[in-house]
Amino acid sequence: MTILHQTIPYDFTPRALPGIQPVTEPWLRVDEAYAGQMARRCDLLGTRADKVLYLEPQAHAAAVELLEVVLDLLPDLGFAQAGEGVTCPDGRHVTVGRANPLETLGRLVQCDFVLLDKRGAEHVLTGAVLCFPASWRLDEKAGRPLVAIHDPVASYDENIAKRVQRLFDGIQAGRPLWRFNALWYDDPELHQPRSVTEPRHKREGAGYFRSERQTLIRLPHSGTVVFAIHTYVLRAEDVTRQAMSMTICG
Known part of the structure; x- marks a missing residue:
């Protein structure tokens, strides 16, 4: 099933890395691709959970905290909550499972979520629900620091790595930041894992444009x-x- 958007709700003109901006509108969104994307997410969570979910035991409390943050935002997005159940905009009913908070999140909203905790001088990937990877694999990045997560991205050099780490250190609760990327693919499939050992393919003339709106949030209790x-x-x-259209309007 091909799941596509008609437009992207932001100016995707390339910016210099890391391209961070303050969030000035609600960061959690439901859009026209919700039903299709959620069907794909639920399929992956049901058939490839070991590939799309990762959570270290010590990060469980933070994952539950994130789930509570998201639950508080759902009523304004067309969800109905009753007790431990949530009715989604596509009509599905999801039971809130705090024993498996990332899976619950993966069944509720379109966003993927990656948890990063400070260990020593760097932030480390301690948990994730990653149904829609853009040419990387969760099992290769789990438990690794930021620099290793971005290896072997050529543009992510030592200077950028230091700037990004300073950025992560400075993120404040209640003041999220966001950036976007822009990628071309031959295949519109949302689940695009790729090992670091696999070659990158040139995509001149590719038929599909993929962009991720990436929001950085600090959880107030766990940090x-x-x-x-x-x-x-x-x-x-x-x-x-x-x-x-953006050129004409600009």
């Missing part, structure tokens, strides 16, 4: 930094149309 990823995939012609 864990959350990397929330909302994925958009568009046909190339729709990207061209939106880019032209």
